[in-house]
Amino acid sequence: MYEFNYRKVASVAAATEAMQQAEDGKFMAGGQTMLPTMKHRLASPSDLIDLGGVAELTGISVENENLIVGAMTTHAAVAASAEVQQAIPALARLAGNIGDPAVRNRGTLGGSIANHDPAADYPAAVIALGATVQTSKRAISAEEFFTGMFETALEDDEIVTSVSFPLPEAAAYMKFENPASRYAIVGVFVAKTGGEVRVGVTGATACAHRGLRLEAALGGELDAGGIDAVELPVEQMNSDIHASAEYRAHLVKVMTKRAVEACQ
Amino acid sequence: MSTVSMTVNGEAVCGKVESRTLLVQFLRENLGLTGTHVGCDTSQCGACVIHVNGKSVKSCTMLAIQADGADVTTIEGLANEAGLHPMQQAFMDNHGLQCGFCTPGMVMSALDIVNRSGHELDESTVRKELEGNICRCTGYHNIVKAVQAGAKAMGGS
Missing domain, CATH: 3.30.43.10 (Uridine Diphospho-n-acetylenolpyruvylglucosamine Reductase, domain 2)
Incomplete structure (x- = not known):
């Protein structure tokens, strides 16, 4: 260093x-x-x-049907929070499965999304829950926030201050993890909010994204019957020593089905 | 160079460090507390786990300067004149180590598990919670038994 x-x-x-x-x-x-x-x-x-x-960047609260998590709140704090467990239990479980206990005691929500590792867990939740990222300058919607591998909409002097998650009717996250790093080889977050079902996918491609083809197959319902028939663009999938593009495309559908079933 | 001061194993200490000095370097090289090990240096293996303000951290992935003013506990802070800490004794009694390199981190992580999950720990909890500590000798079986026994012994003392 x-x-x-x-x-x-x-x-x-x-x-x-x-x-x-x-x-x-x-x-x-x-x-x-x-x-x-x-x-x-x-x-x-x-x-x-x-x-x-920076004390103003930590904390968890529920206001106006939104769970608001301060950017410097650690994964351990989110996982252990009674408020998060009550409001969005899938988010508490996601945070409790990032890395390992010592990493969770230091790592934060804001750091995770600002770094935007293509295999990080939080981006899938931010996208599927339709969250809003509040920064020191503005509010950014989840879909506009993640722009590419390790790239976000943040400017150089812009700081994530909190993330606001609308409370879903149902939500679940399923991760097929690398057993050594515990990063997602593929992670899929499914959330039903206000009658709409959204799918957030991480690990599969260069950038966390909405699974629009999967969402179309679900058609606003928590019924995974149509997922097998979805054709995913294999050429856009990551391929490395851990999993081929074809395998990742397969995993996206398997994790989606499991997440939909866990929502029920 | 900056001056940092912190409490390590109950004693106030201070020293001069570069910004880039890792907490584990400060402990080992400035304070001579070589019980905390550096294994992978990439926050995977857990040999460097210590407690900062009561929570487990990987001291190879924290700057010494970030611990300015903190309360730090290392493996050297566990035993007292009466003998080994119950968790250390449990590792000894259950043959929870072979080469011993990972053991300080294992013990510090074990104490963090007890702090969060109590004295009655089932096997699956211990295995899940030790995900961030790697042992290349034992196959983990006796480590898991040691953590369960140590947790129980701590509850009885």
């Missing part, structure tokens, strides 16, 4: 100012991806702006 200027800040405003002053700054949330990335010298920021001390 190359040396950098460490900047500890206590507010979103101070973090933004620190970023604007930095030559080539990076925000750090829980650091569970940022620090390994810096160790590998895949990132070498001039300034690392640590959001760990």
